Amino acid sequence: MTAPQQNHSSPIDPAKLDRLAEVAIRVGLRLQAGQDLLITAPVTALPLVRRIAVHAYSAGAGLVTPFFSDEALTLARYRHAADHGFDRAAGWLYEGMAKAFTANTARLAIVGDDPMLLAGQDPAKVARANKAVSVAYQPALEKIAGFDINWNIVAYPGASWARRVFADDAEEVAVRKLADAIFAASRVDGDDPVAAWADHNAALHRRAAWLNGQRFAALHFTGPGTDLRVGLADGHEWQGGAATAKNGVTCNANIPTEEVFTTPHAARVEGHVSSTKPLSHQGTLIDDIRVRFEAGRIVEAKASRGEEVLNKVLDTDEGARRLGEVALVPHSSPISKSGILYFNTLFDENASCHIALGQCYAKCFVDGARLSPEEIAARGGNRSLIHIDWMIGSGTVDIDGVHADGSRTPVFRKGEWA
Numbered sequence: 223m224t225a226p227q228q229n230h231s232s233p234i235d236p237a238k239l240d241r242l243a244e245v246a247i248r249v250g251l252r253l254q255a256g257q258d259l260l261i262t263a264p265v266t267a268l269p270l271v272r273r274i275a276v277h278a279y280s281a282g283a284g285l286v287t288p289f290f291s292d293e294a295l296t297l298a299r300y301r302h303a304a305d306h307g308f309d310r311a312a313g314w315l316y317e318g319m320a321k322a323f324t325a326n327t328a329r330l331a332i333v334g335d336d337p338m339l340l341a342g343q344d345p346a347k348v349a350r351a352n353k354a355v356s357v358a359y360q361p362a363l364e365k366i367a368g369f370d371i372n373w374n375i376v377a378y379p380g381a382s383w384a385r386r387v388f389a390d391d392a393e394e395v396a397v398r399k400l401a402d403a404i405f406a407a408s409r410v411d412g413d414d415p416v417a418a419w420a421d422h423n424a425a426l427h428r429r430a431a432w433l434n435g436q437r438f439a440a441l442h443f444t445g446p447g448t449d450l451r452v453g454l455a456d457g458h459e460w461q462g463g464a465a466t467a468k469n470g471v472t473c474n475a476n477i478p479t480e481e482v483f484t485t486p487h488a489a490r491v492e493g494h495v496s497s498t499k500p501l502s503h504q505g506t507l508i509d510d511i512r513v514r515f516e517a518g519r520i521v522e523a524k525a526s527r528g529e530e531v532l533n534k535v536l537d538t539d540e541g542a543r544r545l546g547e548v549a550l551v552p553h554s555s556p557i558s559k560s561g562i563l564y565f566n567t568l569f570d571e572n573a574s575c576h577i578a579l580g581q582c583y584a585k586c587f588v589d590g591a592r593l594s595p596e597e598i599a600a601r602g603g604n605r606s607l608i609h610i611d612w613m614i615g616s617g618t619v620d621i622d623g624v625h626a627d628g629s630r631t632p633v634f635r636k637g638e639w640a
């Protein structure tokens with residue numbers, strides 16, 4: 223008699239991995255019976271994708287279709303492809319994705335690759351390839367940013383990512399540490415993660431409701447290297463935790479999430495701001511960002527590392543120099559307290575107040591689901607091919623809410639809710 227081999231030495235707890243898959247389907251997507259599911263994932267995340275497919279089909283999924291990426295394949299392009307190829311992107315694939323979303327297919331993205339995979343490559347080629355993808359991806363991004371369908375991002379502890387985060391550890395130790403950190407941040411380390419998420423969503427909804435009651439005209443951030451007034455869009459709405467997509471499904475688009483966030487006014491941001499954590503953007507690390515805004519537009523941008531890539535990003539289009547999101551996260555958030563720098567936006571943005579360059583979210587407007595892109599723009603919502611979050615919060619940042627009459631209400635003091 224033979225029994226299936228169990229790999230007891232895997233550094234990734236299989237029970238918790240299965241719970242993460244369950245949370246992605248039942249909380250992150252709240253996948254509906256009969257709904258199709260499109261998954262993008264690095265090949266390293268195959269064990270998670272398989273568990274997700276089991277939970278998706280058990281929840282009544284129609285068809286689960288995965289698309290995989292691979293670090294070695296990505297690097298092969300940079301090392302061997304002809305120069306003219308770096309302006310190409312698989313437009314047909316993104317058009318197909320947009321078509322799938324129009325047909326109510328849910329979207330699950332798994333992150334897990336080395337965040338600095340392209341650090342050693344020619345920044346000009348990286349920028350051209352990124353721009354080509356941004357342009358080609360636009361029809362699909364519109365449906366994601368417009369929240370047409372339920373979508374979700376979760377993380378898998380890939381070995382090369384783990385080695386970046388825990389550089390001093392052996393690979394197996396690094397993977398175990400990153401896996402445990404992902405499971406804790408994703409709230410799947412307890413017995414009833416679905417109930418834990420219900421409690422967490424209720425807490426985030428209370429924060430968003432308080433901010434919506436205040437109807438601030440602007441937020442004023444002050445701290446070392448930062449004196450920034452972020453005007454908020456007309457008719458903005460604060461969001462946090464689970465939200466309802468236009469297809470009627472209430473889902474948690476990001477797992478983990480600790481933020482409450484809304485839409486800044488694209489023309490009403492003034493002053494200067496410094497980043498408080500490095501930003502990993504599509505394989506390049508950009509550190510010590512310092513920018514100055516005038517009338518909503520970045521007029522000066524510096525970085526101690528990756529400045530060339532940063533400036534290429536800002537030149538993507540007119541909206542790339544303006545803000546599409548402002549988000550509040552207390553310095554004591556569990557992800558911040560872990561003290562880990564993940565080099566991954568899904569995690570690092572949930573450890574710190576942040577702003578995002580580029581495209582705004584339609585759901586961050588009152589009745590946003592009913593607004594046309596023109597109506598969103600008229601209220602101050604920004605439009606761009608990009609949406610890039612970067613971290614500006616720390617234990618030393620204060621934030622005032624500024625009312626239309628100029629009166630002020632403390633919102634954050636020393637990185638915590640006032």
Ligand code: ZN
Nearest residue numbers: 481483549571
């Ligand atoms: Zn955010």
Ligand code: ZN
Nearest residue numbers: 547578610611
């Ligand atoms: Zn964002």
